[in-house]
Amino acid sequence: MSKISIKLAMYFFTVVMIFQIVLLYYIHSNMVEDYAEDALTQLQKHGTNYRDMLAKNYTSSTLASILLVEQGRDRDVIVLDEHKQLVVASDPKLYEHYSLFLSQVQVDHDRLLLTNWKEEPYIMSAHPYAIDGNTGYLIMIQDTASLQEIANKIGTDFKTISITSIFVLFMAYALLSRRITRPILRMKRATESMSQGDFDVKIPSTTDDELGELGHAINGLAKDLAHMKNSRNEFLSAVSHELRTPLTYLIGYSKVAMREDISEEKRKHYLTIIHEESTRMKALVKNLMDLAQLDEHKFTIEKELIAAKPFIEQVAQIVSHSFAEKGVHLTVDCPHNFTFYADPLRLEQIILNLVDNALKYSEPNATVTLSCKQSASQTRIIVKDTGHGISEEDVVHIFDKFYRVEKSRAREFGGSGIGLAIVKELVEAHGGSITVTSELHVGSQFIVTLEEV
Numbered sequence: 001m002s003k004i005s006i007k008l009a010m011y012f013f014t015v016v017m018i019f020q021i022v023l024l025y026y027i028h029s030n031m032v033e034d035y036a037e038d039a040l041t042q043l044q045k046h047g048t049n050y051r052d053m054l055a056k057n058y059t060s061s062t063l064a065s066i067l068l069v070e071q072g073r074d075r076d077v078i079v080l081d082e083h084k085q086l087v088v089a090s091d092p093k094l095y096e097h098y099s100l101f102l103s104q105v106q107v108d109h110d111r112l113l114l115t116n117w118k119e120e121p122y123i124m125s126a127h128p129y130a131i132d133g134n135t136g137y138l139i140m141i142q143d144t145a146s147l148q149e150i151a152n153k154i155g156t157d158f159k160t161i162s163i164t165s166i167f168v169l170f171m172a173y174a175l176l177s178r179r180i181t182r183p184i185l186r187m188k189r190a191t192e193s194m195s196q197g198d199f200d201v202k203i204p205s206t207t208d209d210e211l212g213e214l215g216h217a218i219n220g221l222a223k224d225l226a227h228m229k230n231s232r233n234e235f236l237s238a239v240s241h242e243l244r245t246p247l248t249y250l251i252g253y254s255k256v257a258m259r260e261d262i263s264e265e266k267r268k269h270y271l272t273i274i275h276e277e278s279t280r281m282k283a284l285v286k287n288l289m290d291l292a293q294l295d296e297h298k299f300t301i302e303k304e305l306i307a308a309k310p311f312i313e314q315v316a317q318i319v320s321h322s323f324a325e326k327g328v329h330l331t332v333d334c335p336h337n338f339t340f341y342a343d344p345l346r347l348e349q350i351i352l353n354l355v356d357n358a359l360k361y362s363e364p365n366a367t368v369t370l371s372c373k374q375s376a377s378q379t380r381i382i383v384k385d386t387g388h389g390i391s392e393e394d395v396v397h398i399f400d401k402f403y404r405v406e407k408s409r410a411r412e413f414g415g416s417g418i419g420l421a422i423v424k425e426l427v428e429a430h431g432g433s434i435t436v437t438s439e440l441h442v443g444s445q446f447i448v449t450l451e452e453v
Contacts, residue, residue: 028158032151044125047140051127058131063088078139117144183211199226246277301343308372309337315351327364333371340379346426353419358385377452384445390438399424
C-alpha cells in the first residue's frame, strides 16, 4: 500500500463505490416502490370500475362478466353481500382463506386492505356498494408473485450494472494511473536523482494543470540547484586560487628575506612585497566575509538622512592619496547639496568599491569622475572613468561573483572579481539598482540609482 497509484485507486474506488451503492439503492428502491404503487392504484381502479358496474346493474350476467374479464389474470374478484357472505368469487379458495379476515375488517369506503407485497402473498382492496338500500362488498385480490418477480429482476439488473461499473472503474484507474501517477513517478525519480547530486533532469510537460506546473517547478529547481552547484565549485576554485597566489608569494619571499646572504635593501624590498600580499589577502578575506553575509542575509541596512555633497567629498578624500600615487585625476561633481536616505557605511563601501575599480583599470593621467544627482524620486551616484573599458561580452557578467575581465592581467590590476558582486548586492539591499555602460579603450560608467523613501 506504499505506492501512490494503489492508494489513488483505493481512494477512487471507495468513493465511487459508496456513491454508486447509495445511488443504485435509491434508484432501485424508487423503481420497485413506484411499480408496486402503480399495481395498488390499478387494483383500486379496477375494483372501482366493477363496483360501479354492480351499482348500476346488479345481475347475474354482470357478475359473470366481471369474473370472465378477470379470468386468466393474476387478479381475482370476490363479491360479498351485506353480511359479508360469499355471493360469487373467481377463486373460492381465496375467500375461504381470507373469510375470517374479511368478516372482521371494517369497510365503509374504498380502501386498501393488504399492501405489504414484500411479505404477503396477495394485495387486496375493498369497495362497498349499495343496491336498493342493501350494502355489498366487492373485493379485489392480486397475487404479489409478479411484483416480487419484477423486484428481483430489477435487483438482478442493478447487480449487473454494479459489476459492470466495477469493471469500468478498473479501466478508469488504468487510465488515471497512466495520466496522473506516471508523471508523479517521473517527478519522484527526478527528485531522487537530484538528491544524489544529478541535476541534469528534465520532466516533459504534457499538461497545463497542477501536475504540469509542478513539473515546471521541479525543472526550475533542478536548473537552480545545478547553477548553485556550479557556482559553489567556481567559488571554491576561485577562493583557492585567490588565496594560493598570495600565500605562494608570502612563503617564497619570506624564505628569501630570511637568508643571511642578501643585502638589507633587497630584504626591505622583499618585506615590502610580503606586506603588500598580506594586505591584499586581508582585503580578499574581508570581501569573502562580506559576500558570505550578503548571501545569507546576515546584515542589515540602517538608513538615515545623508547630505550628498559633504558625504561624496568625504569618500573622495579617503581615496585621494591612492589616486595621487598613481597619477590619476579624481573629479567630484555634486553641485547641489541635497539630502537622501541610505545606510552611510554601506553606501561608502559601494562608492569605494566602484572608485577603486575605476582606479585599477585607469592609466596615469586618466580621469575618474564621481558625481551625484537627484530627480523628483531618485538619487543617482555616478562613477565614470576613461580607462580600458569593458567588452560587450564581459559587461553582461560584470556583476557575477569572481568574474574578472582581462584575466591574463588579473595580477597586474589586483582584482578578485568580488567587489562588483558585493556592490550589486548592497545596492539591491537598499532597494536600488546599478547599471553599467562601457566601450573598449574609451572607458566605463557605473550608475547607482536609489529610490526615495
